Amino acid sequence: xxxxxxxxxxxxxxxxxxxxxxxxxxxxxxxxxxxxxxxxxxxxxxxxxxxxxxxxxxxxxxxxxxxxxxxxxxxxxxxxxxxxxxxxxxxxxxxxxxxxxxxxxxxxxxxxxxxxxxxxxxxxxxxxxxxxxxxxxxxxxxxxxxxxxxxxxxxxxxxxxxxxxxxxxxxxxxxxxxxxxxxxxxxxxxxxxxxxxxxxxxxxxxxxxxxxxxxxxxxxxxxxxxxxxxxxxxxxxxxxxxxxxxxxxxxxxxxxxxxxxxxxxxxxxxxxxxxxxxxxxxxxxxxxxxxxxxxxxxxxxxxxxxxxxxxxxxxxxxxxxxxxxxxxxxxxxxxxxxxxxxxxxxxxxxxxxxxxxxxxxxxxxxxxxxxxxxxxxxxxxxxxxxxxxxxxxxxxxxxxxxxxxxxxxxxxxxxxxxxxxxxxxxxxxxx
Amino acid sequence: xxxxxxxxxxxxxxxxxxxxxxxxxxxxxxxxxxxxxxxxxxxxxxxxxxxxxxxxxxxxxxxxxxxxxxxxxxxxxxxxxxxxxxxxxxxxxxxxxxxxxxxxxxxxxxxxxxxxxxxxxxxxxxxxxxxxxxxxxxxxxxxxxxxxxxxxxxxxxxxxxxxxxxxxxxxxxxxxxxxxxxxxxxxxxxxxxxxxxxxxxxxxxxxxxxxxxxxxxxxxxxxxxxxxxxxxxxxxxxxxxxxxxxxxxxxxxxxxxxxxxxxxxxxxxxxxxx
Numbered sequence: 001x002x003x004x005x006x007x008x009x010x011x012x013x014x015x016x017x018x019x020x021x022x023x024x025x026x027x028x029x030x031x032x033x034x035x036x037x038x039x040x041x042x043x044x045x046x047x048x049x050x051x052x053x054x055x056x057x058x059x060x061x062x063x064x065x066x067x068x069x070x071x072x073x074x075x076x077x078x079x080x081x082x083x084x085x086x087x088x089x090x091x092x093x094x095x096x097x098x099x100x101x102x103x104x105x106x107x108x109x110x111x112x113x114x115x116x117x118x119x120x121x122x123x124x125x126x127x128x129x130x131x132x133x134x135x136x137x138x139x140x141x142x143x144x145x146x147x148x149x150x151x152x153x154x155x156x157x158x159x160x161x162x163x164x165x166x167x168x169x170x171x172x173x174x175x176x177x178x179x180x181x182x183x184x185x186x187x188x189x190x191x192x193x194x195x196x197x198x199x200x201x202x203x204x205x206x207x208x209x210x211x212x213x214x215x216x217x218x219x220x221x222x223x224x225x226x227x228x229x230x231x232x233x234x235x236x237x238x239x240x241x242x243x244x245x246x247x248x249x250x251x252x253x254x255x256x257x258x259x260x261x262x263x264x265x266x267x268x269x270x271x272x273x274x275x276x277x278x279x280x281x282x283x284x285x286x287x288x289x290x291x292x293x294x295x296x297x298x299x300x301x302x303x304x305x306x307x308x309x310x311x312x313x314x315x316x317x318x319x320x321x322x323x324x325x326x327x328x329x330x331x332x333x334x335x336x337x338x339x340x341x342x343x344x345x346x347x348x349x350x351x352x353x354x355x356x357x358x359x360x361x362x363x364x365x366x367x368x369x370x371x372x373x374x375x376x377x378x379x380x381x382x383x384x385x386x387x388x389x390x391x392x393x394x395x396x397x398x399x400x401x402x403x404x405x406x407x408x409x410x411x412x413x414x415x416x417x418x419x420x421x422x423x424x425x426x427x428x429x430x431x
Numbered sequence: 432x433x434x435x436x437x438x439x440x441x442x443x444x445x446x447x448x449x450x451x452x453x454x455x456x457x458x459x460x461x462x463x464x465x466x467x468x469x470x471x472x473x474x475x476x477x478x479x480x481x482x483x484x485x486x487x488x489x490x491x492x493x494x495x496x497x498x499x500x501x502x503x504x505x506x507x508x509x510x511x512x513x514x515x516x517x518x519x520x521x522x523x524x525x526x527x528x529x530x531x532x533x534x535x536x537x538x539x540x541x542x543x544x545x546x547x548x549x550x551x552x553x554x555x556x557x558x559x560x561x562x563x564x565x566x567x568x569x570x571x572x573x574x575x576x577x578x579x580x581x582x583x584x585x586x587x588x589x590x591x592x593x594x595x596x597x598x599x600x601x602x603x604x605x606x607x608x609x610x611x612x613x614x615x616x617x618x619x620x621x622x623x624x625x626x627x628x629x630x631x632x633x634x635x636x637x638x639x640x641x642x643x644x645x646x647x648x649x650x651x652x653x654x655x656x657x658x659x660x661x662x663x664x665x666x667x668x669x670x671x672x673x674x675x676x677x678x679x680x681x682x683x684x685x686x687x688x689x690x691x692x693x694x695x696x697x698x699x700x701x702x703x704x705x
Binding site for chain 2: 163164169170181183184185186187274275278279280281298301302304306310313314317318
């Protein structure tokens with residue numbers, strides 16, 4: 001049981017670690033549902049600002065508490081709403097998720113944006129998803145200064161972690177490793193000639209990946225030509241199996257994923273192909289089980305052969321390297337959290353009003369007290385009268401903004417007004 | 432004396448710029464940030480300009496060309512190395528080989544500074560004039576570019592070995608692709624071949640005017656060297672793979688060192704300048 005939150009910053013969420021996939025599927029939000037749910041949350045006064053991040057691995061609601069939950073357990077109220085919205089039992093939804101408020105909520109979002117909470121540690125996609133979630137909420141008019149600053153900071157943190165640590169630098173998926181290796185032989189893959197052997201599921205995955213990477217020259221060779229032609233319907237060319245040897249001599253990168261029991265590229269064939277290529281390197285990606293390319297091809301000087309096991313081993317090593325980058329990433333995260341917290345804490349009513357009063361008192365001293373000290377012709381009684389008048393004027397000037405901030409019932413709007421006052425009166429600038 | 436002090440100070444400033452450029456280049460390898468690559472290039476350019484000023488100032492002070500003293504020729508060689516690297520940067524826009532190439536310039540400039548002013552090597556009045564000066568200067572530029580090919584050929588072999596052995600650490604991640612390293616190697620080899628060919632032709636014209644013969648062992652070795660580097664440029668057409676070509680290139684550089692040391696000291700009859 002989480003205690004009622006004292007901070008207006010809230011997070012309730014469900015991710016792949018704690019929530020079974022069946023429940024996650026039901027807690028997911030489409031873009032339309034995001035807008036609708038945010039509208040209802042604000043209408044009911046549960047949140048004054050809100051952002052919903054919904055991906056295949058997580059559904060999370062970030063928000064600034066609204067007037068309807070002041071003094072209540074705002075996290076529980078938010079969880080109940082989500083359960084109701086999806087028509088799910090409240091207790092099940094409550095137990096399967098996590099709830100944070102204040103700095104813990106901020107830290108969680110920063111971890112998410114940095115890829116530390118992702119299934120594939122350090123993956124890049126989540127940063128775009130965080131950005132998109134904020135864009136969607138802003139478009140629905142559900143964000144103001146606090147979440148704007150929070151998500152901006154989270155995206156900055158995600159970028160910093162990626163550029164200053166190795167958390168995302170090395171690929172950890174088999175296709176990612178394969179592409180990285182190929183790019184260490186030929187930097188620009190788009191003009192290269194790709195030869196795909198086989199037209200099954202794996203070949204299809206690589207065909208799509210290569211097209212997405214801008215490959216312009218793909219040839220698919222398959223024992224059944226019709227299947228190769230079907231795979232090539234979005235680009236490239238199909239060739240009959242009999243052309244394998246001649247096609248090999250033209251290719252820069254070979255992706256082999258056939259179900260053949262025997263190697264389809266024996267050593268002699270590879271040697272001939274390399275000879276035809278006049279020493280140009282030939283990259284073999286053997287994804288077949290059993291292997292499609294004779295393993296001794298790896299010993300040829302200008303041939304680079306990688307099988308599934310090699311790619312898996314590299315991916316695992318990269319995963320371990322990413323693990324080592326968690327500590328440096330966390331250090332960045334704490335720095336950014338501190339920067340955000342310092343801004344957010346300054347928005348609290350008491351520090352804002354104190355700063356406002358100090359600012360006005362400073363002006364009074366500079367504009368009245370100091371000139372008054374130089375007016376030697378005035379009597380002591382007159383001086384006192386002028387000082388009282390000046391103090392009274394400052395109090396009158398402060399009354400309206402003070403009441404506007406202090407008496408605002410909506411906590412989100414209160415923070416907004418504090419932020420506006422800080423900005424308008426330059427409270428964060430040095431005197 | 433005052434001018435010499437200024438020259439020393441400029442050489443030192445250039446050296447510091449090169450060292451700082453190397454530090455940024457290494458940092459760029461470790462943390463792949465564009466700003467670090469830009470800082471490397473800016474510092475290298477600054478060092479190059481200051482170094483040029485130092486060479487001019489030194490030449491004015493000693494009333495002779497930089498290559499007339501051993502420290503001067505080493506400093507000129509270091510400057511040419513940076514210049515040749517700059518040409519490669521302009522052509523390929525590839526900064527990641529910097530950490531391996533800049534130390535050579537640092538080494539030669541630092542040694543030249545430690546050696547002081549040095550004794551003049553050439554007193555023969557025939558060893559002056561623009562033809563001779565161009566011959567030596569262009570030859571030094573040729574040697575500098577071929578020194579870069581030597582390092583690049585090794586980088587190619589290192590990257591190839593890493594790919595074969597699946598050792599994929601930081602160096603693997605940051606070194607450019609094989610085809611990029613080979614492109615850099617080709618450009619450096621081409622520059623070297625052109626520079627050495629031009630220097631040889633100029634030298635032969637000068638020799639015809641000043642020697643009994645224009646043929647000696649040094650010329651023969653240089654022509655063989657040029658032949659080797661032309662072979663590396665034509666290797667793809669001849670069907671020779673990258674690995675073998677890289678070894679041929681390294682062998683060519685071995686011959687260059689042999690020509691610069693053993694041939695100069697013991698074999699040549701004419702290329703002995705006193």
